[in-house]
Each structure stands twice: as C-alpha cells, then as structure tokens.
Amino acid sequence: MALSSRLFSKSNKLVYASQVFLQKEHAIPVRHFAKGSAPPSLKGDEMLKSIFVELKNKFETAMGVLKKEKITIDPDDPAAVSQYANVMKTVRQKANLLSESQSIKGIIEMETQDIPDARTYLLTLQEIRIKDGLTDDLGAEAMMMEALDKVEKELKKPLLRDDKKGMDLLLAEFDKINQKLGIRKEDLPKLEDQLELKMAKAQLEELKKEALEAMETQSKREEFKGEEKADVKSLDVRNFI
Structure with missing residues (x-):
C-alpha cells in the first residue's frame, strides 16, 4: 500500500510537471537543476577536482547535520517518523541536494529541452516514466495523447511547443483531464509532504x-554472550557516525 501511494503521489507530480514544462516559456534552465555539475569553463583534472570538492562538501555538510540531530529508530511512532523526515529535509537544504519534485522537474527539463513538438514531448515523457519505474495507473498518458490528437485535428497540423494558440488549446484540454483525475496544483505540496x-x-x-x-x-560473539540486547529505540545514531 505504501509503495502504491508513493507511486500515485509521484505520478501526480509527474503529470502536472510535464504539463507545465510542455510550454517552452515555462522551462527552467538545466543549470538550475544540475547542482552537481562543474562550470563549463573547467576541463580535465580541474573539472574532476571541482566535482570531487563539491561532493566532499555536500557529504561533510550532511554528516554535520546528522551528528547534531537526534534520530529515534522507531518507524511505528509517527513523531519519530516526522522528526526523521525533517532531519533529512534539513540535510537536503543545507547540502543543496534535490528534493523528489525537483528531481522530477530536472529530469523532464533535461530530457525535453530541445524537443520542438508536443507529440515527441509526450512520448519522451512516457520513456521517463518507465525509466523511473512508475506505472500510469491514472491513465493520464492516454488521455493527454487523445487531447493532443483532438487539438492537432482542429489545427490540421502537428502542434509545436512554441505555438501559443495551439498550446493554449492543449492546456485547456489538460485542465479538463486534471479535473477528471482529481489533480490540483495546490495539492502538490501536500502530496510531497506525504511522500516524504x-x-x-x-x-x-x-x-x-x-x-x-x-x-x-554481536550477541553471538563470546565477549557479548549473556548481555541483554539494547532496545533499538534507545540507540543514538549520532554515536555511530
């Protein structure tokens, strides 16, 4: 059930993000997401050194957070789960790591930035979904392709992403699909919190x-035989970092 809920949440965000980035004027530069890449002016050893230093800094930042924050290993306690989620969110923020939704947006942008037409875009989106291990249980892809067929039939030509009039027609059809599927932009932050x-x-x-x-x-080792096992919830993860 947890996995299906996670996939449903990710599918919702993938569907909505794909519709936003289908419009070229809303595309975000790839460099915004490529946080781990070196500046283009660097080459060879300089690039490798830059990447290594950045990864090292991210790792040290993450470890710094984990050494300070108390983590209770109790997956059955909602408070412990919430605390752990907050700690990991802090790690991502301070180490400048991508969140789930940012990763989805980044993948879509990088894979589709040079695609001129809407049909190839949607087919590429399908490939991204499959690579990400998601299933289209909502049937959103088929609905979006049907909407595209309808718009292109009305336009009597393939729809290009820089065709504002045509894109407005397609996005209006997408709004109907979102309403039918129960996907609302304002719900996405809540879905992301639930996913986290x-x-x-x-x-x-x-x-x-x-x-x-x-x-x-450890209990099977001679020097620890007879000792009472500790309660997992009492362990302080900071002592093992």
Missing part, C-alpha cells in the same frame, strides 16, 4: 532491520 513521510518511514524500517541484525550478530 512515507519515504522516512521506509528508511527507518530499514535502519531498524539493520540495527537488529547487527545486534544479533
């Missing part, structure tokens, strides 16, 4: 599993 909580819970579950396995392995 689900991801935080899943990560805490994995941490708990690894901690229990480590303690089980």
Whole structure:
C-alpha cells in the first residue's frame, strides 16, 4: 500500500510537471537543476577536482547535520517518523541536494529541452516514466495523447511547443483531464509532504532491520554472550557516525 501511494503521489507530480514544462516559456534552465555539475569553463583534472570538492562538501555538510540531530529508530511512532523526515529535509537544504519534485522537474527539463513538438514531448515523457519505474495507473498518458490528437485535428497540423494558440488549446484540454483525475496544483505540496513521510518511514524500517541484525550478530560473539540486547529505540545514531 505504501509503495502504491508513493507511486500515485509521484505520478501526480509527474503529470502536472510535464504539463507545465510542455510550454517552452515555462522551462527552467538545466543549470538550475544540475547542482552537481562543474562550470563549463573547467576541463580535465580541474573539472574532476571541482566535482570531487563539491561532493566532499555536500557529504561533510550532511554528516554535520546528522551528528547534531537526534534520530529515534522507531518507524511505528509517527513523531519519530516526522522528526526523521525533517532531519533529512534539513540535510537536503543545507547540502543543496534535490528534493523528489525537483528531481522530477530536472529530469523532464533535461530530457525535453530541445524537443520542438508536443507529440515527441509526450512520448519522451512516457520513456521517463518507465525509466523511473512508475506505472500510469491514472491513465493520464492516454488521455493527454487523445487531447493532443483532438487539438492537432482542429489545427490540421502537428502542434509545436512554441505555438501559443495551439498550446493554449492543449492546456485547456489538460485542465479538463486534471479535473477528471482529481489533480490540483495546490495539492502538490501536500502530496510531497506525504511522500516524504512515507519515504522516512521506509528508511527507518530499514535502519531498524539493520540495527537488529547487527545486534544479533554481536550477541553471538563470546565477549557479548549473556548481555541483554539494547532496545533499538534507545540507540543514538549520532554515536555511530
């Protein structure tokens, strides 16, 4: 259920983001998302050094946050899950890492920036979805292609992304699709928050599993036999960083 909810949330954002970036005037420069790339003037060893230094700085920044923040390994406690999600959000912000929605927007922009027509754009979007492991349970792609067919039939020519009149017609059709699917722009931040909580819970579950396995392995060692196992929730992650 958690996975399906996550995919549904990501699908909603993918559908909406794709509709925004379909309009060329709303496209965001790729460099806005390529936060880990080196300046174009750097070459060879300088570029590698720049990338290494940036990654090193991001890692050290992330570790700095994790060493200060208390994380309770209790995926069944909503408060612990919320706290963990907030810590990871702080890590992303301070280390200048991309959020889930920013990653989606960045991928769409980089993959479609040079595509002139709407049909190739939508087909490329389908490829992005498949690569990202998402399923189109909403049936949004088929609906958008039907809308494009309708608009191109009315225009009597292929729709180009810089054709303002044609794009206005297509986006009006997309608005109808969004209404039918229950996708609203104002709901996207809430969906992202829900997704982050689900991801935080899943990560805490994995941490708990690894901690229990480590303690089980340790308990079998001669020097630890007879000792009572610690409660995972009492562990302070900061002591292991």
